[in-house]
Amino acid sequence: MTVPCSGPTGGASGLVEAVKQVNADGRGVIRLSANCNYDFTAPAETGTRGGDALPIIKGEITIIGGPSTHIRRTGGPKFRLFEVFTGAQLTIRGIFVEGGDSGDFTGGGILSARGTLHLFQVTLRNNTADNGAGLSNDSGTAVVSYTLITDNTTVHPNGSGGGGAAIYSDGRLSVDFSRLSRNSANSSGGGVYNELGGSATFFRTTLDENTAKIHGGGLLNGVGGRARLVRTLVEDNRASDGGGIYRDQEAGPVLLDDSLVIRNAPNNCRPVGSVPGCS
Incomplete structure (x- = not known):
């Protein structure tokens, strides 16, 4: 189905209704x-x-936009933009995902909680969360391709938490032909925080100009991560x-291949x- 930019079936409200419909159908493609x-x-929920x-997201949903299609939080209370439920699958192509703020929770832009996420030619920027400001892959599978993740920030009011400004992952993560740049973590993992059995692979990707107050400006490989x-x-x-x-002493290996x-x-x-x- 197609969601126009404006009108009674378009805009943000039209997109909400489209997701509801595809959830009910079990699978489908939404074109923006x-x-x-x-x-x-x-927030819708x-x-x-x-x-x-x-x-x-509780079904198998593909959302396609571009060029210059933006899904944004522009005001109101704090809320993230996307959440993928256990066993569900979300594919996003050609969309800017911006301004999400999950407050004290994980995943400012996108949270995949034991689901499957595919990002292709996506820009995740200016999102905020306790951890995983751009993307939180919570025991799920995330495949990130030809994507820019930039200017995301982790914060926490008491100074704890705040890891993985671009990506937090304790699941299966694959990042290829992408750039993670200028993200800022309140604690560790300015670019990526990978831990708790997480398996992260980066191919032809750049992690640059990220910052962390404690460890791992580019990558923090934490306990049980590899x-x-x-x-x-x-x-x-x-x-x-x-x-x-930064590799925690109880972490798995970090391997550099060319x-x-x-x-x-x-x-x-x-x-x-x-x-x-x-060195």
């Missing part, structure tokens, strides 16, 4: 207008993890330690020797 802003000022601009970087660049990230990559970790401050990888091939 080019050069259109679908602006939200209130509020659950145990805060509010969502759109109904929680990561592989293939032809990937990690540069110009900052943290108090492990400006590029990848560069350079010009990060105050160092590239920590602890010393924890990431083979990184």
Whole structure:
């Protein structure tokens, strides 16, 4: 189905109704207008993890936009934009996902809670959350391709939490031909926070100019996490330690395959020797 930019069946309200319909049908494709802003000022649903601009994805849904199609939170209370339910699948293509704010909850732009998420030619920017400001992959599967994740911020009122400004993941994560840039974490993992059995693979991707107050300006590989970087660049990230990559002592391996970790401050990888091939 097609949701026009305006009119009685268009805009943000039309998109809400379209998601409801596809959820009821079980699967479907929603096409959005080019050069259109679908602006939200209130959540469609509020659950145990805060509010969502759109109904929680419970079927198999593909949403296609572009060029210059925006789904945005532009005011009102704090709420994220997308949430994917357990066992559901969401594919987003050619859309800007902006301005989500889940407050003290995870996933400011998108939360996939044991679901499956595919992002293709998406821009995730200016989203805020306790962790996973751009994207929170909570024990699910996330495939991110040809996507820009930028200017997302993690915050927490008491100073705790706040990890994974671009992406938080404790599931299966694949990022290829993408860029994670200028994201800022209140604690660790300015670019990515990968932990608790999470498996993260990066292919021909750049993590640059991300910051973390504590560890892992580019990537924090936490307890039980494992990561592989293939032809990937990690540069110009900052943290108090492990400006590029920080590997927790109880984490799995971080493998560099024809990848560069350079010009990060105050160092590239920590602890010393924890990431083979990184000085």
